[in-house]
Amino acid sequence: MSSSKEERIVPEVLDKENYVDWSVRVHTYLLAKDLWDIVESNDEPPKPADHGNVDENSDRVGAEYRAWRKKNAAALHAIQICCGPDAFSVIRDITSAKIAWETLASKFKPQLLRAKTMVSSESPRSEVTISSDDFNLNEPFYNAVWSGDWQATNEFIARNPDVVRARITYSGRTALHVAAINGHMSIVETLVDKMSEEDLEIKDINGFTALAIAATYNASIKIAECMVRKNTKILTIHVTDMLPAALAFRYGHMKMGRYLYTVTPLDNLVLPQNGIDGATLICNAIYMQSFDVAWELLKHCPRLAVTPDRFGRPPIYALANLPSAFLSGSRLRFWQKWIYDCIYIDPACAINDICIELNNIRLLTYNMSIIRSPEKDSHHKFWSFRGLALKFLKMLGIKFLYDMKLVHVQTFQLLHQMCAMTRSLDEIQMEACFVYGALFRAVDRGNVEFIISLLKANQELVETCDELWRNIFMRAILYRQANVFNLIHRLDSKLAAATAVDRHGNNMLHMAGMLAPYPQLNQISGAALQMQRELQWFKEVESIVPPWTIEHTNSSILTPAQVFTRDHKNLRTEGEKWMKGTATSCTVVGALIVTIMFAAAFTVPGGNNQDTGVPIFLNKELFMVFIISDTISLFSSTTSVLMFLGILTSRYAEEDFLKSLPKKMMIGLSTLFFSIATMMIAFCATLLIVLRDKYSWIFFPVISLASIPVTLFAMMQFPLLVEIFFSTYGAGIFDRNVQIWN
Structure with missing residues (x-):
């Protein structure tokens, strides 16, 4: 039970953790309302008057009782509305504010650790x-x-x-x-x-x-x-x-x-x-x-x-739950990936030498002698060389790449050892030891290295289904893990996996029609690009499933396309708002540039010869720079306005988010950028034509200032333009030539 805003006395109702602060606030409130004496008093409450004996004394007794009853009810109500459900259930049947207060104290007041x-x-x-x-x-x-x-x-x-x-x-x-x-x-x-x-x-x-x-x-x-x-x-x-x-x-x-x-x-x-202790430690x-x-x-x-x-x-489940320990869970730029690939770490040395170090500490702890072996000497030489290499990498500021690869090598060694252990397990043991659970957890998290190693050790695991009869590829689609889904192209049982149906009658295409989890969606900028990625998933899955699955209905009597429309209704609406908002803002800018550059074409710098109408600075080289840049700016801004108008008037069907709308947005943003850049060039050329003879020193400041708006626009919009381009025309997230059995 909680109080309303008008009746709120305490910020939090009473529970098992906050009695001390709660009691102070309620006590202060009761004092302020002149109600605390009802709770504090040790006297017997007045008794109601005897209605059979009407005299002056009975009237006084009745008035005292009514006054006490009113104050008691007010105090009890204040206490009740400050109680949570558990606390209120303790005093629900109590009619005395004093008894209610004492009951709550005995129940919720922290006791000193006496005895x-x-x-x-x-x-x-x-x-x-x-x-x-x-x-x-x-x-x-x-x-x-x-x-x-x-x-x-x-x-x-x-x-x-x-x-x-x-x-x-x-x-x-x-x-x-x-x-x-x-x-x-x-x-x-x-x-x-x-x-x-x-x-x-x-x-x-x-x-x-x-x-x-x-x-x-x-x-x-x-x-x-x-x-x-x-x-x-x-x-x-x-x-x-x-x-x-x-x-x-x-x-x-x-x-x-x-x-x-x-x-x-x-x-x-x-x-x-x-x-259990060893497994917990691992x-x-x-x-x-x-x-x-x-x-x-x-x-x-x-x-x-x-x-x-x-x-x-088990530990194998913990490793499946840690995709960041593998390369697929690390986001590297192209140059970082190149350096990463060039770094070589001996897998044996990456683990064995550290374990020798751990053993040496253990031996020293128990005061045992340590005998240096030739293997130890070779490792010592390796680590001496590694120390020099690490210093060099640290100087280059890329030591983190070495540390990352070292972790990845160690993880692979650990993973291979775990997967080898699963070879001796039968189906019942795998279920009891959470091997199946680890496999599906790795699928959900996109831990593709873990999945590949486990499938190499037990190829029959590819046929495993979860409690909803979904195989690993259906779950990969559901959780939008492209690197896991790509493995289906390298399996002989591809057709069997693609025709699977879960307990609710959903096939693979139904999985693609369901909305992606928000962590995966949030990795993509803007609702429109999120909608595009969802369509790409649907089209990719549609290309590998048998034709009958396209019109196959699930237990809700919905085809995959109908599931897609139902689950993506809100995302499509948000994508439309995002597109229209961006297009509207850019249209205003583009229209303003069109107006300026059109007027500039007829008010050339220096004016025209009154007799011939020819521009005065027509023979100057910079005048041609002005004319060309003005023309390019006018045409590109006009093109951008038309593209953004095309976006605003689009029908916004689902298919439009796949190619049509992103293409228009790319053309609009790129032409708008060119129009701003050429407008600044035309502006600089105009100033140089007019002021070059007497104020040539102004050239560099003007150029520097003119580059600011161009740079700002590029910084704000160029990443979006690049993302749209690669999302629409790039290699994409799907790879049909992935290698897994090498």
Whole structure:
């Protein structure tokens, strides 16, 4: 239940999270309305008068009761309209404002952590009682730790050694938690030195150990190292169902995650009973693009590729959900693509050397000796050369291309390893391990490299359908993933895929007739070009499906063309508005130029000879520049006006957005640009003719100023012109010669 605008007392109605602020505002309102005494009073409310005994006293009692009832109703109404649905249901049947207020307080008011018991099967301190007195007693100690006052902290510990394991916050955190949050390394070292190994396993009320706090807040590896040296068991304590290493990746701390992974015992990640922990770590590492960790862990236990994590999704699904880790998900300019193709990275070195580094850290952690092998030496030489190459690339400002390609190479190595694992799975296992789900997720996201690798490993997956009986190409059309749809041209089962029908009777052409998802539409500028792209999709799919599908009706008795018209009705209207708006604006500009340049042709610079009518400066070379530029400007502006008028008077049928309207817009914009440019040339030529003899110094300033409007128009409209040209006459997004099995 919420209040209206006239009755609004609080900005947000009462819920489980905002009682403190809510109660302050309602209390202030009741005070202002002189209603708080009804809620605050401890006296019994007056009783209604006895109507059988009419006297002066009964009249007074009745008046008191009516006054109380009115104020009580006003206060209760104010409280009710400030309650959300859950809160109102608690007091729906209560008629006393005082009781309603007290009921809401008991239900929603946050309670101090008095006598709060925490139970943990992993910590010897399984029961912890927290009281407000403890917090008041330890408040100076908390302030010293929070502010990083090492001397004051030591003094408190010296007076009370047990304070190092005391819970000094209402969230049940110890001094080590607080110091880890703020990154006070010296205090952390002091506390760890004074604490026992079991003390480092203490959790706050949210289940976070001090190591988990360090892994998620400031991500200080030195702080983590200090704790791990004291007690390695804290590496295997779950926090929100994750190990600290996975938690660090989850919170976006790649370096901390890599460190914690190297010191976490492998048995806690790769043994069958710990598979969910290993899978969770791999998934989080993949999302952080730490593919070296994922690859190295999969090398120890390939089965983890299809083992569900704590969220029920395996690492192969996580990789399918990350198209940005592949080349198809990266947008590069043509020169960047050329440099990218020229960069060579040895796939073996891209992964193996980093994994050797991870193993070396792990060996050092357990104080084991490291023997340099010839393979290590060769890798060392490679990385020395790579260091020089990276410095050179950084000088050129293109190091990001090298880093991008390194990620792509690492991802491919990881992908091949995962796909190889799926070869041994049968249909039931693939369903249980979300291999099918990963395939369809990759289709939806346009992760074509993932799809190709998975189809190479299991070619029968091309026949897989989702719960709506849609194959991967039908979904690619539905989600407008052209790079995935193009794969159909390289399959022997192309005809079978093109004739598929889903549960609702839709064929491929119906999929093309449905409106594209907004993320795909928003990648295209303007509703008109969006409509054009949708038509291109429909025409492309129409060219590969059998003839019977064109008139085939779905369960709604609609043909593909009818589905297209229904779903694109609003987009067509928006495209018409966009076209007309652009054409109207440009028509005004073009008509103005036509008027100016037509008048300029008959008022030539310097005027005409009164006897012969011949222009005075007819023999000057610059006069011919003026005449030619004026003529070109007049003709091109007239052409642009006619093109824009053609747009304004178009019928705006669906087919018009494919070629007709874009062509008119291109001609109109290009001729308008030429008319503006030649108009400026005519203007400059006129000034030079008139002022050249005495004021030649004005030539360069005039030219510079005249170039401003031309440049502005080019900057604003040229990108649109280029986009329309390539969208209409370019190579397009469809490629029938794509190679996938090389």
